[in-house]
Amino acid sequence: MIESQAVRDRGIPPVPPRAGPVNPRGALARMILVVAAGVVAAVVTHAVATLVVVLAIVVIIMLHEGGHFVMAKWAGMKVTEYFVGFGPRVWSFRRGETEYGVKAIPAGGYVKIIGMTNLEEVDPADEPRTYRQGTFWRRLSVVVAGSMVHFILALVLLWSVFALAGIPNPSKVSVGSLSQLHGAPSPARAAGLKPGDVFVSVNGHRVTSPDSLVKTIKSHAGDRLAVVVDRHGQPVHLSVTPVDGRSVKVGGQAVDTGSAPVGLLGVDLTSPTETVGPIASVGRAASGFGGTVIATFQGLGTVFSTHGLSSLGHQVVSAASGTTPSGSASSIQAQENRPVSIVGITRVASQAAHAGVGDFLGILVVFNVFIGIFNLVPLVPLDGGHVAIAIYERIRSRAGRPYRANAAKLAIPTYFVLAAIVLLGVSTLYLDLVRPIPNPFK
Secondary structure, three states: OEHHHOHHHOOOOOOOOOOOOOOHHHHHHHHHHHHHHHHHHHHHOOOHHHHHHHHHHHHHHHHHHHHHHHHHHHOOOOEEEEEEEEEEEEEEEEEOOEEEEEEEEEEEEEEEEOOOOOOOOOOHHHHHHOHHHOOHHHHHHHHHHHHHHHHHHHHHHHHHHHHHHOEEOOOOEEEEEEOOEEOOOOHHHHHOOOOOOEEEEEOOEEOOOHHHHHHHHHOOOOOOEEEEEEEOOEEEEEEEOOEEHHHOEEOOEEOOOOOOOOEEOOEEEEOOEEOOOHHHHHHHHHHHHHHHHHHHHHHHHHHOOHHHHHHHHHHHHHHHHOOOOOOOHHHHHHHHOOOOOHHHHHHHHHHHHHHOHHHHHHHHHHHHHHHHHHHOOOOOOOHHHHHHHHHHHHHHOEOOEOOOOOHHHHHHHHHHHHHHHHHHHHHHHHHHHHOOOOOOOO
């Protein structure tokens, strides 16, 4: 977010300057101690995944602001501040004309570019370097740079998923883990199956899906099966006899098999993760990016529809009154598809990190695409509001007479949009704390 998007550049009284100088070395030392304490706490409480997610979000925020910063510098505009967070300064330093630092509330970040509106008073000597004096294309490049960074990050992350982390191949079946059976020896352990083994064939029939393999195993309780698996690229021939599920317990619980015998191997099945070549991954990443963009627009349309807002309000009222949510399919779907706050994003991303690198990167892709698109909504104080203003000013301008919109007239719409964003944020935060969405990676 460009700092002028803050309310103080909309005709609203600015925040008073901080009183007295801050010792940068002392503030830096305190900040390092706080970060170190957070790392130690994360390790002790087994919350390293959450810490990684928080750090990833902070990096994404800084890259967003870095996009505005770099483009503003390229356009010859004067940038006076580059900060992570809002509120009181925790630590900062100055290089040239720009102050860099961290503020107390890590809920975003901003870049301060002078002269974003006609209301801001600027030293006459700096007037040529203000945002408002920039050409249309320079101003447009500055305000869209943050969202462009998100889109580039999403493409890079998607490429990393396909080329480095890999994605599950649904046409192949592998051993995820060996289950503990009670009441009979585990056929999988007895046969020598190992986690990571990829099933190639059973009794000479090629394995093409988890369903086909499960069906074969269930129908051959007590029968010896000739199994071929791929283990680290080498074929391994095994002989395995599924046990009758009626006579065993899995994880301490009886298996619901009915009266007919049902074969069990004692394995958890999964699809092996496979990578795509670096060149092919470019096309896959572009295709995945397009699909994510479409899904994001559809999601935004659903959330901000009359039905979506009504559903969100109903969930908040239900949670506040302590009413147990309905177990109907529509109620469950509404809860799973609702918007989430930064707390919800952090929780889901942490769950994804536990599930695997690919899932974690996938969540970051969705996060970047959503933030990039949402920031371009043509409403102040979002970046898209500045895009709309720049286009409007370009249309109203005449040769030799540039038109500049009166920012004072935007104060009321800005208040309204900010109030709507705060209300949505508080509602989603409350639901994420009281009724978090189920873990989608289980």
